[in-house]
Structure formats: C-alpha cells, structure tokens
Amino acid sequence: MSVLDEGAPRPGERPTFGARLGAAMDSHGPLCVGIDPHPGLLAAWGLGDDVDGLRRFALTVLDAVGGRVAAVKPQSALFERHGSAGVAVLEEVVAAGRDLGTLVVVDAKRGDIGSTMAAYADAYLRDGSPLAGDALTVSPFLGFGSLAPAVEAAAATGRGLFVLALTSNPEGAAVQHARDSAGVAVATRIAAEAGTLNRAEIDRSGASLGSVGLVVGATIGDAARRLDLDLEAVHGPLLAPGVGAQGAGPAELAAVFGTARQAVLASSSRGVLAAGPDPQRLREAARRGADEAAAALR
Numbered sequence: 001m002s003v004l005d006e007g008a009p010r011p012g013e014r015p016t017f018g019a020r021l022g023a024a025m026d027s028h029g030p031l032c033v034g035i036d037p038h039p040g041l042l043a044a045w046g047l048g049d050d051v052d053g054l055r056r057f058a059l060t061v062l063d064a065v066g067g068r069v070a071a072v073k074p075q076s077a078l079f080e081r082h083g084s085a086g087v088a089v090l091e092e093v094v095a096a097g098r099d100l101g102t103l104v105v106v107d108a109k110r111g112d113i114g115s116t117m118a119a120y121a122d123a124y125l126r127d128g129s130p131l132a133g134d135a136l137t138v139s140p141f142l143g144f145g146s147l148a149p150a151v152e153a154a155a156a157t158g159r160g161l162f163v164l165a166l167t168s169n170p171e172g173a174a175v176q177h178a179r180d181s182a183g184v185a186v187a188t189r190i191a192a193e194a195g196t197l198n199r200a201e202i203d204r205s206g207a208s209l210g211s212v213g214l215v216v217g218a219t220i221g222d223a224a225r226r227l228d229l230d231l232e233a234v235h236g237p238l239l240a241p242g243v244g245a246q247g248a249g250p251a252e253l254a255a256v257f258g259t260a261r262q263a264v265l266a267s268s269s270r271g272v273l274a275a276g277p278d279p280q281r282l283r284e285a286a287r288r289g290a291d292e293a294a295a296a297l298r
C-alpha cells in the first residue's frame with residue numbers, strides 16, 4: 001500500500017492520517033515505540049530526573065528509532081511532570097518526529113465538554129501548534145459527541161485520533177464493559193461511533209484505514225468478542241498498548257485481534273526503552289518488537 005494509491009489526496013491536500021499510518025506500517029512494521037521517560041528509566045540510563053535528563057532521554061529514543069518504526073508515542077504526563085520546560089521538550093519531540101518523517105502520536109488522553117475540547121483540538125490538532133503531532137489519544141467518557149471538535153480538527157488537518165475503548169488496565173472494564181438499557185456495552189458504542197466516521201472518510205479518501213482509531217489493549221483477552229464489539233467494523237487503526245511491560249506478547253496480539261489484525265499498531269514503551277541508553281540496542285529492541293508484532297499479526 002502506498003500513500004499514492006491509498007487515499008490519494010487532491011493536489012494541495014495532505015493525505016489522511018489513516019493513509020499515512022497504513023503506509024508507515026507497510027514500510028516499518030506494526031510497532032509504535034512509546035516514549036515514556038519514567039523516573040526509574042531516567043535513573044537506569046544514568047540521567048537526572050530533571051529537564052536535561054528528560055530531553056536527552058526523549059531525543060536519544062527518537063534518534064535511535066526515528067525513520068525506522070511506524071510511529072512514536074510520547075507520554076505527555078511524563079513530560080508535564082517537569083513543568084513548562086518539560087512541555088517544551090515534548091514540543092521538541094513533536095518537531096523532531098516531523099523532521100525525521102516519523103509519525104508522532106501524542107498520548108495526552110484529552111477529553112472534556114465540547115467547548116473545552118475545542119481548545120484541546122487547537123493545542124494538539126491545529127496546523128502550526130507546537131504540540132500538534134500526527135495523532136492524539138482522546139477519552140470519550142464525557143460522551144463520544146463531546147469529541148466532535150477534535151474529530152473535525154483532525155479531519156481538516158489530515159491528523160488522527162485514538163479513542164479509548166477497551167484499555168489495557170484491569171480497572172477499565174468496570175466502565176467500558178457496562179451495558180446500557182439496550183444491552184449494548186459502552187466500548188461497543190464507542191467502536192460503532194468510530195466506525196461510522198471512518199466509513200464516511202474512507203468513502204471520500206479511498207484509503208483502507210480511516211483516521212479515527214481506537215485504543216484496544218493487547219491485555220483484554222476475549223473482551224471484544226464477549227461485548228459483541230466487531231473490531232473489523234471499526235475500519236480504523238487499533239492502537240494496542242500492553243505489549244511488553246504489561247505482559248502481552250505475540251500470542252495475545254494474535255488472539256485479541258483475530259481477523260482485525262491488519263489494522264493493529266502494537267505499542268510498547270518500557271519493553272523497548274529498557275534496552276537503552278545505547279542507541280544500537282534500542283534500535284535492535286524496536287526491530288525485534290516490530291518483527292514479532294508483524295509475525296503475530298500476519
């Protein structure tokens with residue numbers, strides 16, 4: 001698949017995020033490397049738990065894997081904990097990803113009432129904003145409709161969203177598996193909303209993936225099946241955290257995603273980052289992760 005034949009843009013129009021991600025996964029394999037500068041990892045790398053350590057950590061990861069993996073996913077919280085100077089480092093990561101041609105998913109899990117969501121959309125999805133990567137993780141738990149400003153901004157700028165649906169943490173099930181009066185689970189409703197948006201986009205773009213992805217943890221076992229959530233009908237990318245440090249591996253990826261496996265972008269942070277700070281070892285860990293994910297999802 002190539003951006004030229006998948007979702008070919010009109011002259012002057014940026015290809016959709018779904019088309020760009022599909023092309024990146026074809027080139028580099030279905031792995032997203034999470035950039036999660038935990039205090040323990042900074043220490044293990046011989047770096048201080050300060051802005052200088054944060055910057056060296058994040059840029060070392062990007063230098064090592066940039067241009068070699070489908071995407072990177074900086075975890076905003078671990079930059080925010082260093083204050084405004086930490087946020088400036090996140091902005092540097094976004095800019096460096098753009099320069100390297102590596103897709104950047106900003107993991108900030110934003111969600112609020114629509115009027116405030118519009119401001120988040122400005123911050124994370126508007127051309128020219130220093131925090132705008134290629135996609136943003138968002139929380140639909142104020143109602144899927146509250147995400148409309150983000151959906152519109154992403155569509156207008158060729159960016160994407162990853163909407164939390166079945167998260168990798170065990171506590172998520174209490175909310176996400178809950179069923180409404182019609183017996184439909186919360187996660188299943190979220191998936192259906194994303195599917196509607198993606199089908200409309202695909203009709204326009206011709207790409208095989210839409211730009212409204214879901215977050216579906218690789219740790220969820222058979223939850224999708226039990227909740228009648230048809231992952232294939234999402235027609236969008238499925239970001240699968242939980243690989244590596246949270247215990248999921250190739251077997252779980254294959255079992256959880258079944259026939260939707262073509263759309264999966266496996267995500268691993270600590271599982272790759274533990275190989276640092278040596279760039280070559282980081283690169284090898286990412287390559288191994290991508291090869292394992294590709295084999296499991298074939």
Ligand SMILES: O=C(O)c1cc(=O)[nH]c(=O)n1[C@@H]1O[C@H](COP(=O)(O)O)[C@@H](O)[C@H]1O
Nearest residue numbers: 075137167168215217241245246268269270
């Ligand atoms: O949106 C996410 O990326 C996410 C969703 C989810 O359900 N579970 C989850 O672990 N994540 C994020 O993925 C990363 C997982 O890190 P590792 O467990 O070190 O691979 C963290 O940054 C989490 O915040």
